[in-house]
Amino acid sequence: MRAKSLRTWLEYLQKTDRLAVIDKEVSLQFEVAALTKKLDGIKATYFTKVEDYDISVVSGICSTREQFAEALETDQYELLSQFSAAVSSPAECRLVKKEEAPVKENIILDDIDLNSFPIPVHHEKDSGKYITAGLFIVRDPLTRKQNVSIHRLQVSGKDRLGVLLLPRHTYHLFKQAEEAGRPLECAIAIGVDPVTLLASQASTPFGVDELEIASALLKEPLEVVRCETVDIDVPAYAEIVLEGKILPEIREPEGPFGEFPKYYGPRDDKEAVQITGITHRNHPIFYTIVPAGYEHLLLGGIPREASLIQTVRQTVPSIKAVHMSLGGTCRYHAIISIKKRNEGEGKNAIIAALANSFDIKHVVVVDEEVDIFNMEEVEWAIATRFQAETDLVVINGTQGSKLDPSTDNGFGSKMGFDCTVPIKSEPMRYKRIHIPGYEELNIHDFINKNSSGLLDQHMENKR
Numbered sequence: 001m002r003a004k005s006l007r008t009w010l011e012y013l014q015k016t017d018r019l020a021v022i023d024k025e026v027s028l029q030f031e032v033a034a035l036t037k038k039l040d041g042i043k044a045t046y047f048t049k050v051e052d053y054d055i056s057v058v059s060g061i062c063s064t065r066e067q068f069a070e071a072l073e074t075d076q077y078e079l080l081s082q083f084s085a086a087v088s089s090p091a092e093c094r095l096v097k098k099e100e101a102p103v104k105e106n107i108i109l110d111d112i113d114l115n116s117f118p119i120p121v122h123h124e125k126d127s128g129k130y131i132t133a134g135l136f137i138v139r140d141p142l143t144r145k146q147n148v149s150i151h152r153l154q155v156s157g158k159d160r161l162g163v164l165l166l167p168r169h170t171y172h173l174f175k176q177a178e179e180a181g182r183p184l185e186c187a188i189a190i191g192v193d194p195v196t197l198l199a200s201q202a203s204t205p206f207g208v209d210e211l212e213i214a215s216a217l218l219k220e221p222l223e224v225v226r227c228e229t230v231d232i233d234v235p236a237y238a239e240i241v242l243e244g245k246i247l248p249e250i251r252e253p254e255g256p257f258g259e260f261p262k263y264y265g266p267r268d269d270k271e272a273v274q275i276t277g278i279t280h281r282n283h284p285i286f287y288t289i290v291p292a293g294y295e296h297l298l299l300g301g302i303p304r305e306a307s308l309i310q311t312v313r314q315t316v317p318s319i320k321a322v323h324m325s326l327g328g329t330c331r332y333h334a335i336i337s338i339k340k341r342n343e344g345e346g347k348n349a350i351i352a353a354l355a356n357s358f359d360i361k362h363v364v365v366v367d368e369e370v371d372i373f374n375m376e377e378v379e380w381a382i383a384t385r386f387q388a389e390t391d392l393v394v395i396n397g398t399q400g401s402k403l404d405p406s407t408d409n410g411f412g413s414k415m416g417f418d419c420t421v422p423i424k425s426e427p428m429r430y431k432r433i434h435i436p437g438y439e440e441l442n443i444h445d446f447i448n449k450n451s452s453g454l455l456d457q458h459m460e461n462k463r
Contacts, residue, residue, distance in 0.1 A: 202307075
């Protein structure tokens with residue numbers, strides 16, 4: 001299996017010439033992030049020599065939709081349906097013994113020091129070192145179900161992290177614990193396979209364990225192991241696991257930090273995590289995600305697409321595909337294709353999409369023959385199939401993303417573009433031009449393979 005672990009996935013990338021091994025010594029201060037961004041969407045970066053550390057660093061392990069599909073051993077056309085099926089039917093993980101778990105090869109319970117790991121500083125105004133690719137795992141003490149998510153984690157001391165908890169499932173469990181006067185146990189798994197990474201971002205009802213979604217996606221039970229100091233199960237093949245507790249009634253300064261909209265999230269007092277233990281593999285690989293890079297955006301965007309298509313389908317059953325575009329940071333812009341059967345379905349799709357997530361700000365709905373993954377095609381549909389007087393939907397006074405600087409702390413407006421063709425339009429009015437035989441023609445069958453100098457000779461003969 002190509003995505004059994006981070007290491008098997010890196011071996012696959014190397015075999016397919018999509019892993020750049022950088023042997024020159026690099027700095028954790030911006031240089032790791034800069035080199036990764038240079039190869040964003042092209043190759044993953046594997047740094048063998050990071051200043052002052054013997055631990056390798058990797059980033060960009062899945063920076064295209066195709067790579068996420070390959071990790072799931074499918075193609076990008078079946079990616080969303082396979083992901084949705086796994087979300088609907090999670091499968092149990094397999095708890096293994098400590099001796100069977102590579103992440104237990106080294107156990108540190110005393111003299112904990114987060115600075116022993118090569119944690120980068122990514123952007124100019126970041127407040128310091130940040131862990132950006134750790135699966136943050138907590139357990140509901142009543143149901144025993146775990147919740148998995150990714151949060152930005154600021155290193156604020158040798159054994160202390162600042163964490164931004166948005167008002168979702170982890171925050172809900174923490175507030176329950178805090179109101180009872182106790183900390184909430186947690187574990188942070190760094191360096192997992194891309195399938196488990198993607199599963200962690202699934203939009204699910206409260207009480208669904210995202211590690212069980214990973215099991216369904218992998219088509220075999222994900223192997224997990226119990227932590228040393230907390231009652232949490234973590235992926236057995238993770239590179240590094242940090243164990244700890246979110247402390248009640250304590251808030252500490254966190255931020256600023258460069259976020260997915262390509263702006264900085266502000267400094268504020270946030271929750272704090274006390275680290276109680278660390279386990280890691282021999283010769284661990286530290287995995288970091290460069291914020292606002294393709295890997296970061298797609299990791300959040302693909303699960304959102306799976307949720308979005310299910311939501312819109314309840315209102316417009318003829319929906320064909322959805323796309324959270326990179327230009328919209330895979331959060332703010334949704335593009336939807338439908339097979340229009342009734343007038344008004346385009347606007348219904350807009351309303352359903354805006355209700356799916358408060359992050360979605362602009363929606364474009366097009367007919368099924370428009371390639372929604374080709375932004376030139378989408379822009380063409382807006383240019384030639386949209387009139388603001390009849391096709392624009394505007395909703396003011398809505399909740400949006402607080403990280404969108406154009407809003408008033410998240411309070412703003414949303415808009416939809418219905419670019420579908422009217423059902424009773426004249427047959428030739430929206431008929432796309434077409435050259436017969438274009439799709440089947442292979443240009444290489446017509447180009448002279450020995451054309452070097454022939455053009456000059458031809459022009460000379462015409463003089």
